[in-house]
Amino acid sequence: xxxxxxxxxxxxxxxxxxxxxxxxxxxxxxxxxxxxxxxxxxxxxxxxxxxxxxxxxxxxxxxxxxxxxxxxxxxxxxxxxxxxxxxxxxxxxxxxxxxxxxxxxxxxxxxxxxxxxxxxxxxxxxxxxxxxxxxxxxxxxxxxxxxxxxxxxxxxxxxxxxxxxxxxxxxxxxxxxxxxxxxxxxxxxxxxxxxxxxxxxxxxxxxxxxxxxxxxxxxxxxxxxxxxxxxxxxxxxxxxxxxxxxxxxxx
Amino acid sequence: xxxxxxxxxxxxxxxxxxxxxxxxxxxxxxxxxxxxxxxxxxxxxxxxxxxxxxxxxxxxxxxxxxxxxxxxxxxxxxxxxxxxxxxxxxxxxxxxxxxxxxxxxxxxxxxxxxxxxxxxxxxxxxxxxxxxxxxxxxxxxxxxxxxxxxxxxxxxxxxxxxxxxxxxxxxxxxxxxxxxxxxxxxxxxxxxxxxxxxxxxxxxxxxxxxxxxxxxxxxxxxxxxxxxxxxxxxxxxxxxxxxxxxxxxxxxxxxxxxxxxxxxxxxxxxxxxxxxxxxxxxxxxxxxxxxxxxxxxxxxxxxxxxxxxxxxxxxxxxxxxxxxxxxxxxxxxxxxxxxxxxxxxxxxxxxxxxxxxxxxxxxxxxxxxxxxxxxxxxxxxxxxxxxxxxxxxxxxxxxxxxxxxxxxxxxxxxxxxxxxxxxxxxxxxxxxxxxxxxxxxxxxxxxxxxxxxxxxxxxxxxxxxxxxxxxxxxxxxxxxxxxxxxxxxxxxxxxxx
Numbered sequence: 001x002x003x004x005x006x007x008x009x010x011x012x013x014x015x016x017x018x019x020x021x022x023x024x025x026x027x028x029x030x031x032x033x034x035x036x037x038x039x040x041x042x043x044x045x046x047x048x049x050x051x052x053x054x055x056x057x058x059x060x061x062x063x064x065x066x067x068x069x070x071x072x073x074x075x076x077x078x079x080x081x082x083x084x085x086x087x088x089x090x091x092x093x094x095x096x097x098x099x100x101x102x103x104x105x106x107x108x109x110x111x112x113x114x115x116x117x118x119x120x121x122x123x124x125x126x127x128x129x130x131x132x133x134x135x136x137x138x139x140x141x142x143x144x145x146x147x148x149x150x151x152x153x154x155x156x157x158x159x160x161x162x163x164x165x166x167x168x169x170x171x172x173x174x175x176x177x178x179x180x181x182x183x184x185x186x187x188x189x190x191x192x193x194x195x196x197x198x199x200x201x202x203x204x205x206x207x208x209x210x211x212x213x214x215x216x217x218x219x220x221x222x223x224x225x226x227x228x229x230x231x232x233x234x235x236x237x238x239x240x241x242x243x244x245x246x247x248x249x250x251x
Numbered sequence: 252x253x254x255x256x257x258x259x260x261x262x263x264x265x266x267x268x269x270x271x272x273x274x275x276x277x278x279x280x281x282x283x284x285x286x287x288x289x290x291x292x293x294x295x296x297x298x299x300x301x302x303x304x305x306x307x308x309x310x311x312x313x314x315x316x317x318x319x320x321x322x323x324x325x326x327x328x329x330x331x332x333x334x335x336x337x338x339x340x341x342x343x344x345x346x347x348x349x350x351x352x353x354x355x356x357x358x359x360x361x362x363x364x365x366x367x368x369x370x371x372x373x374x375x376x377x378x379x380x381x382x383x384x385x386x387x388x389x390x391x392x393x394x395x396x397x398x399x400x401x402x403x404x405x406x407x408x409x410x411x412x413x414x415x416x417x418x419x420x421x422x423x424x425x426x427x428x429x430x431x432x433x434x435x436x437x438x439x440x441x442x443x444x445x446x447x448x449x450x451x452x453x454x455x456x457x458x459x460x461x462x463x464x465x466x467x468x469x470x471x472x473x474x475x476x477x478x479x480x481x482x483x484x485x486x487x488x489x490x491x492x493x494x495x496x497x498x499x500x501x502x503x504x505x506x507x508x509x510x511x512x513x514x515x516x517x518x519x520x521x522x523x524x525x526x527x528x529x530x531x532x533x534x535x536x537x538x539x540x541x542x543x544x545x546x547x548x549x550x551x552x553x554x555x556x557x558x559x560x561x562x563x564x565x566x567x568x569x570x571x572x573x574x575x576x577x578x579x580x581x582x583x584x585x586x587x588x589x590x591x592x593x594x595x596x597x598x599x600x601x602x603x604x605x606x607x608x609x610x611x612x613x614x615x616x617x618x619x620x621x622x623x624x625x626x627x628x629x630x631x632x633x634x635x636x637x638x639x640x641x642x643x644x645x646x647x648x649x650x651x652x653x654x655x656x657x658x659x660x661x662x663x664x665x666x667x668x669x670x671x672x673x674x675x676x677x678x679x680x681x682x683x684x685x686x687x688x689x690x691x692x693x694x695x696x697x698x699x700x701x702x703x704x705x706x707x708x709x710x711x712x713x714x715x716x717x718x719x720x721x722x723x724x725x726x727x728x729x730x731x732x733x734x735x736x737x738x739x740x741x742x743x744x745x746x747x748x
Contacts, residue, residue: 013678035719050643051641051659058665140618141620177616180617186266186273187266187269216708
């Protein structure tokens with residue numbers, strides 16, 4: 001399958017390893033990945049912070065770029081939620097019948113990475129190898145907007161060598177919330193403190209999620225305390241194989 | 252119009268009001284404990300209800316329908332209530348409602364009233380208005396008694412003293428009820444409250460209540476509660492005055508089937524409330540002989556006029572969104588500046604105040620969606636929050652506000668590939684003085700709020716798109732739609748990188 005990668009603005013800029021892992025994983029599974037360099041941002045930050053007018057051209061831009069794509073893969077559930085939950089309403093507000101139709105036709109081809117793997121490509125075992133103690137943080141959008149359920153965990157359970165531990169209070173928000181983390185810094189910090197306690201109690205060395213944004217917040221807090229936990233987007237766990245590890249050892 | 256929502260118009264911003272609360276370790280422990288207990292109970296009685304989602308859909312549909320025909324149902328209620336011997340008054344705003352109630356109390360020569368817990372009376376500041384008119388209001392709901400005697404305000408719409416634990420309650424009762432030997436045993440505390448309240452139930456001749464539901468077809472009013480103190484106020488006085496927001500009306504008696512399942516399960520984790528009072532007008536020789544209903548607008552028709560957020564008025568005040576909210580969990584209710592706290596308060600208060608005050612409240616959420624998930628009438632609170640944020644930005648923010656400037660600049664960057672890529676390169680250079688060993692720990696300006704408690708990894712040497720471009724250059728003969736073999740070859744190449 002030809003998969004168009006929408007990397008998201010923050011992964012592109014701050015976390016290129018996420019995108020590299022997605023590319024590796026999908027190509028390893030026999031798919032062709034395309035990257036359209038005109039892509040920038042889905043508009044979520046603007047839309048959710050109240051700058052809905054500013055989000056409009058970003059929505060049009062996304063739609064223009066991907067209207068003919070076979071499948072669009074987005075390694076971020078909150079960006080997928082932005083597109084699924086709000087693009088139809090934005091299109092309706094534009095009162096542009098062409099745009100409304102295009103958005104309608106486009107939405108079923110937009111996939112969060114683990115959705116693409118399990119629901120569209122029918123894979124639960126991607127042949128990955130990751131010999132580390134890992135805990136999975138279920139981001140709010142992945143749970144309550146995309147309703148991913150245990151899709152990410154099904155993929156993780158099939159990873160060779162992984163020591164997967166449940167994160168307590170998995171349904172509770174970590175306190176990131178986009179611009180909330182800046183605008184309501186003290187409350188965000190209090191929420192983060194709770195989440196860090198839960199992560200530390202698992203004894204995991206790696207915290208993973210389908211959203212790098214929550215991880216940037218949780219890991220940012222843990223790093224400040226020199227917590228001995230690192231972050232990895234789920235793609236970074238699903239991409240490596242045992243032969244990579246062997247090659248790594250030889251090199 | 253004097254629309255008022257408690258003291259919200261004078262309240263500090265949410266983030267400011269939260270600061271002393273975050274310092275209060277006792278309060279935070281109390282809030283965590285109480286909300287955990289209620290949520291656990293709710294979870295049990297919701298999961299055992301096989302048609303819970305259907306009930307939510309029905310509750311939402313009944314409320315949405317009623318709001319669509321609100322004028323008709325209110326008139327129907329007025330007619331039926333009047334026919335049953337009640338009097339219906341219409342109040343446009345808080346002052347008018349207070350005036351009506353003060354006048355009624357004076358008309359019946361009263362100098363005191365006993366009150367059932369009513370958030371609507373706290374919204375309009377009824378107790379203060381009564382006091383100014385020389386009328387004493389005695390709260391009778393146990394939590395309200397605690398708050399009234401302790402000089403405190405509600406921190407939760409269902410459990411107003413949820414922020415207090417029993418040793419704190421004991422201190423208040425000891426001092427205010429003059430009971431120096433009182434223990435913190437719950438039975439002893441309840442007995443003290445009972446003794447304190449009984450005398451008032453038997454003496455005071457005028458009762459004031461809110462309403463959970465107004466049944467249009469029958470002209471009936473319904474109150475559900477757990478303590479029975481409400482039942483005392485509804486049955487013992489000679490005069491009963493009930494104040495209700497106009498959104499409290501439901502069309503038919505049979506609609507109660509849906510709401511009397513949704514409300515107790517969501518509010519207190521009970522299958523049914525211990526006391527469900529339903530009355531219609533007056534009945535000779537039985538209960539209050541004079542019954543008045545005050546129907547309150549106080550900004551509600553303004554909410555009704557906004558199709559994007561009118562779902563706010565579907566609320567049945569169960570408090571489930573407060574209990575599940577990760578923000579409320581940290582601060583408790585007082586940060587929200589009025590008696591309406593938590594996610595529902597964050598959308599009700601600023602809207603009642605026509606978005607002129609309480610503008611920080613729509614931002615007091617991570618949009619995590621937990622509130623929407625538990626809402627028994629399916630109010631999409633995150634969607635309404637986003638809509639209200641938009642109104643704050645469009646109607647209130649100056650174009651020179653630093654945040655507005657940053658957002659506009661970001662939008663300009665994101666609408667052009669060239670600008671986006673330039674910004675990525677610029678960021679990599681500009682971050683240099685702030686980076687230490689690959690991390691940033693002290694950023695300036697708005698971003699300083701990030702690095703106060705979190706580190707931020709420095710921008711990497713290469714963005715994803717730069718990596719992609721370089722990689723494509725190394726494999727120039729691999730077109731986008733290349734066959735599988737080529738793709739595999741490519742992936743092997745990366746594997747060796």
